[in-house]
Amino acid sequence: MLETAQFLKSQMDYIFFVYGLAFMVLGVVCFTRQRSPQEVLPWLFMGLFGFTHGLNEWLDLLALTAGDTPLFSSVRLAVMAASFAFLVEFGRVATIKLGMRTVGRWILPVLLLVALLLGSLLGGQSGLNGGFRYALGLVGCLWAAFALFAKASTLEGLRRRWLISAGIGMGLYGIAAGAVVPAAASFPANFLNQETFFAAVGAPIQLFRAFFACWIMLAVWAYEQSRFEESHLMMKRRWYFRATVAVLVMTIGLGWTLTNNLGKLYQEDLRRDIDAGTSLLAHRLSVDTTVTQGLATAMSTSNALAGMPGTAPDTLAQANLLVDRYSAVHPGLIAYVMDRNGTVIAASNRHQPTSLAGRNYSFRPYFQEALAGRLGKFFAIGVTTGEAGFYASAPIRNGRQEITGVAVVKHTLDPEALGLTHFQDAFLVDANGVVLLSGMKGAPYGLWPLPPDLLRQTQASQQFAGKEVTSLAQQRFGNGEWISIAGKKFLAGRQMVGQEGWSIVLLRQEKASLVNRLFGIILTLMISVLILVSLLVLQREFGTEILLHQNQKRLEALSHELERQATTDTLTGALNRLKFNAILGQEIKRSQRYHTPLSLIMYDIDHFKRVNDTYGHQVGDSVLVQLTSLVAPRIRETDSLARWGGEEFMVVVPHLNSSEAAKLAEKLRERVETTAFTGVGRLSCSFGVAQFAPDDTADTLTGRADQALYLAKAGGRNRVVTA
Incomplete structure (x- = not known):
């Protein structure tokens, strides 16, 4: 896990790149979406948030690779605060347009003031960063998530699911970006911060923020794709969208590989150079410490110290002569002898202002180690000389192997x-x-x-x-x-x-490896931008095609409606007389060409004037509508029903002779007779049937049908008569 954590730390520049790219794409999607009067969400503010927040992450990337300064840090902080302010405005305006009670624009300066107050309490630049994240980031993200959920509740299907997904992603991003802040001295930033999160999870919080940023971007993008109704153009547009996302993911993956390899070109050389340098320095130090330890050990076994502990002049003279001889081995050596109490009784620097003679160093670990019978090793800054050095000590023993003192050699370490x-x-x-x-x-x-x-x-x-x-x-x-x-x-x-x-x-x-990694990131960015621009151009073209297709369908529907209005009776919905004449003319030509029978049925309502006089014209119109609804489903699809005028109707019956047409008319007559019409009760109709003859015209055929209807009326009504 430790290796994984260190690897992720080394990839922070690429994480910032993907993080910023996701929000930049979000901004592009929001700004290039096709406007709709039904859309209440203020996507303009979401787009501004995407652009400014993506810019902030790329500025963090620049600070990571090229170095940071207080001024540059302040600029990044201002850009971050502005991005979260746009998100707050998105949530506020969205709730207003959704018909909810909310606060006015005065909330922005209030939140800014709270952020500055929190920043001053937390302390420092990191504290100010945390204050903006708490007051603007957390509030803005959660507010925006609420607005997305509220809008999703008014939708259904795929659009609803994508908008809910965007709301979930925004809420999680709010927690990651607004609650996990840079470390500061005060609570809660000293408890929950980026460092403690990394220690607990083993991954930087920026990795999770980048993931949630991609989540939000893809959800909003997919929501935009699902706006239009299903069609072959819409399916094609979605296919291009999915293909672009796949290619973009592949490009980012290959870009990461390229970036790592470019960085490693110089990093490996740098690591070898550092390893060689540390090995050389460690070897030099090891030689010095080994020689110093050997001198201390050799000095402790000298016969000149056999009289220890003793302060006789001859014993001290021999000890001083001994430490002088050992310190002369190297200019940076100080040799001295300590009694069992830790007091220096002989020192090679006894004639210098920083003389160790007569001083007690019993607190030093090297003395305590030697007094315990072990060789002592100790790095320290001399309390008397003020110089750093390596101290080597060894116990001095008498003939009975009793420890009578300590021999010490200090090697002064010169950088x-x-x-x-x-x-x-x-x-x-x-x-x-x-x-x-x-x-x-x-x-x-x-x-x-x-x-x-x-x-x-x-x-x-x-x-x-x-x-x-x-x-x-x-x-x-x-x-x-x-x-x-x-x-x-x-x-x-x-x-x-x-x-x-x-x-x-x-x-x-090593700037070369960082520059190389930055080159890989820039190259990946350029390719990603080309892919996105290509998709956006295609999306716009498809969007235009879809709108043209929708307009064409609306025009076709309008044309059909106008044609229907021009060819049908406005009251009953049957064909009007103009359309009847055109159809009858076509059927006569077809009958003549193929020698097929053609008949015409003409009918009207018996005593219809009585209905109008008794119940009124409105009821009479209702009867005509009911009669049409009764007859229309009971004729064939090849037949044509038309209102001839007043209460008179015509049915063009191709492929039937007069007897067959009369049977159809009889069925219709019986159905009318047995039906109770709303408002008037039972009614009857009279029918006249005529078959097209070789010497007929449209006028003569309709005239013979009319004559047959007249005979049906004269014969007592409610009957079928064939001409």
Whole structure:
């Protein structure tokens, strides 16, 4: 899990890229969508949020790769605050348009004031960042999510599901972006922050934010795709959308591979260079410490110290002569002898202002180790000399193997002699990262902050006396890890020296690998933009085609309606006389060409004038409508029913002779006779039937049908007569 976490940390630049790209696409989708009068959601504000928030993430990417400054950090903070303000306005306007009671635009300055207040309480630039996220980010995201849910409740089908998905994604993003903030000194930022989240989950919060950003973008995009009714054009448009998303995902994946490989071109060389540097420094130090330990051991077994413990002049003279001889081996050595109480009785620097002679160092661990019969090793800053060095000690024994004193050799560590100044950002540190020696001017107390109890314990030991408590990085790091120092990225190398946790640390800022990774990201961005532009052009063309198709369908429907109005009777819905004449003319020609029978049925309502006079014309019109509804379903699809005039109707009956047409008329007569008409009760109709003859015209045929109807009337009505 630790390796995975470190890998994800190394991919922060690409995470910021995808994060920003998702919101940029969201902005493009919102700004290029086709306007609809039925749409109440203010997508303009969502688009502004997408553009500004995506820009903010890309500015974070730039700060990560090129370095940060207080001014640049302030600019990013302002852009982030503006993006969340757009999201607040989206939620506010949406709730108004959805008919809900809400607050006015005054809420924005109030939230801004709350953000500044929270930022001052949390403290510092990170505290201000947290304040904006709490007051604007969390509120804006949750408000926008509520608006999306509210709009979804008015929809159905696929559009409803996509908008609900967008609301869920926005709510989760609000928690990730508005509740997990940069670490600050006060609650809750000191409890729930980006560092504690990374420690608990093993992944940076930006990875989850990027995921939710992609979720929101795809949901809103799919919601936009589902606006139009199903058609072959709409299906084609969706196919292009899905294909583009697949190609875009593939491009981002290949771009990540390219970015990593470009970065590794220089990172591997840098790692080898750092490993060589730390190994060289560790080897030099190891040689010095090994020689120093050997000198201390050899000095402890000298016959000149056989008289220990003793303060006789000859014994002290022999001891002083001995420490002088051992310190002469190297210019940076100080040799001295301590009695069992820890007091220095002989020292090679006894004639210097920083003489150790007569001083007591019983508190030093190297003395305590030797007094316990073991060889002592200790890195520390001298409390008397103020110089860093390596202390090697060994117990002095008498003939009965009793420990009578301690022999110590201090090797004064010089940064230039060790080669630390050649590398500049090189440090000799203990297991807790506390700096003993460095090639850097004004080196910090530690490479990373220490817990308060450990800091007090370290200061009490006087091992690093006189150093100001400062730290270089914000968190602990190991060999091969990238760290951020003053807004710049460094690769750390660490080589252990000895078994006490001491190590050589070397930091190198390598801009070439970062520039290479940035080149890979820019290349991926350019390809992604080309893909998106191509899709947007196609989407616009398809959108225009869909609108033209819809307009064409509306025109066709309007044309059909106009044709229907021009060819049908406005009261009954039957064909009008004009359309009847056209159909009869066509059927006569067809009958003549193919020698098929053609008949005509003419009927009207018996005593219809009585109906109008008794019940009124409105009831009479209702009877005509009811009669048409009764007859129309009982004739064939090939037959044509028309209103001839007043209460008279015609039925063109192709392919039937007069007897067959008379049977159809008889069925209609019986059905009318047995039907109770609303408002008047039972009525009857008289029918006249005529068959087309070779010498007939349309007028003669209708005239003979009319004559047959007249005979039906004269014969007592409610009957069928054939001409």
